[in-house]
Amino acid sequence: MSSVKRRRVTIALVALILAAGLAGxxxxxxxxxxxxxxxxxxxxxxxxxxxxxxxxxxCHGANLEGQANWRQRRADxxxxxxxxxxxxxxxxxxxxxxxxLTKYGPAAIAGGAxxxxxxxxxxxxxxxxxxxxxxxxxxxxxxxxxARHDEINRAARG
Numbered sequence: 637m638s639s640v641k642r643r644r645v646t647i648a649l650v651a652l653i654l655a656a657g658l659a660g661x662x663x664x665x666x667x668x669x670x671x672x673x674x675x676x677x678x679x680x681x682x683x684x685x686x687x688x689x690x691x692x693x694x695c696h697g698a699n700l701e702g703q704a705n706w707r708q709r710r711a712d713x714x715x716x717x718x719x720x721x722x723x724x725x726x727x728x729x730x731x732x733x734x735x736x737l738t739k740y741g742p743a744a745i746a747g748g749a750x751x752x753x754x755x756x757x758x759x760x761x762x763x764x765x766x767x768x769x770x771x772x773x774x775x776x777x778x779x780x781x782x783a784r785h786d787e788i789n790r791a792a793r794g
Contacts, residue, residue, distance in 0.1 A: 671735075671763055671764065671767040672731055672767060673731045673734070673767060673770045673771050673774050674767075674771050675771050675772075675774040675775035675777075675782065676775075677771060680764075680767065680768045680771045680772075681768070681771050681772050681775045683764075683765065683768040683772075684765075684767075684768035684769045684770070684771045684772025684773070684775075685772045687761065687765045687768055687769050687772075688769050688772050688773070691757070691760070691761065691769070692720075692769060695717035695753065695754075696717045696718070696719065696720055697717075697719065699721070700719055700720040700721040700724075700773060700776055701719050701721060701723075702716070702717050702718045702719030702720065702721075702724055703716035703717045703718075704716065706718045706719065706724070712751075713751060714751055714752060714753055715752070717753065717754070720773045720776075721776065721777070722777055722778060722781045726773060727774075727777060727781050727782075727784065727785045727788075728788065729788070730788050730789045730791075730792035730793075731770065731789055731792075732792065733745075733792075734770050735763075735766055735767065735770065737754070738757055738761075738766045738769070738770070739756065739757055739758050739761075739763070739766055740756050740758060741754055741755060741756030741757075742754050743756075744756065
């Protein structure tokens, strides 16, 4: 098997593991995640802009651009921080998953052995601050991406 094919298989397996872990935990997190993303709430978005600048921009970029080569694992096996702008995958995930990833960290979703530079913000940020950051991020997406994200949320609640 070529190294490119092996890498693709590895990425697919990691994605399956993440999806399986997510399916089992989302319902628990959904009950805990009071609030929601509201990109039209001016107060919430303003708070989110401040918190994002203080807590998130150092890795995900001041303009939501993420780190270079964010799809390629570094030498330590971890992925660089992805963009939160439309070029990234943030908008592909429902609100409850974004909240859970931010509050509890990727290892809580994917399993304890999963390594990431993304910390868990439980005990660092309040639930309102997490929702505010996510609201700020969504407020920066163009209307078609926001509409698609709304559809993803409807399907997730399905």
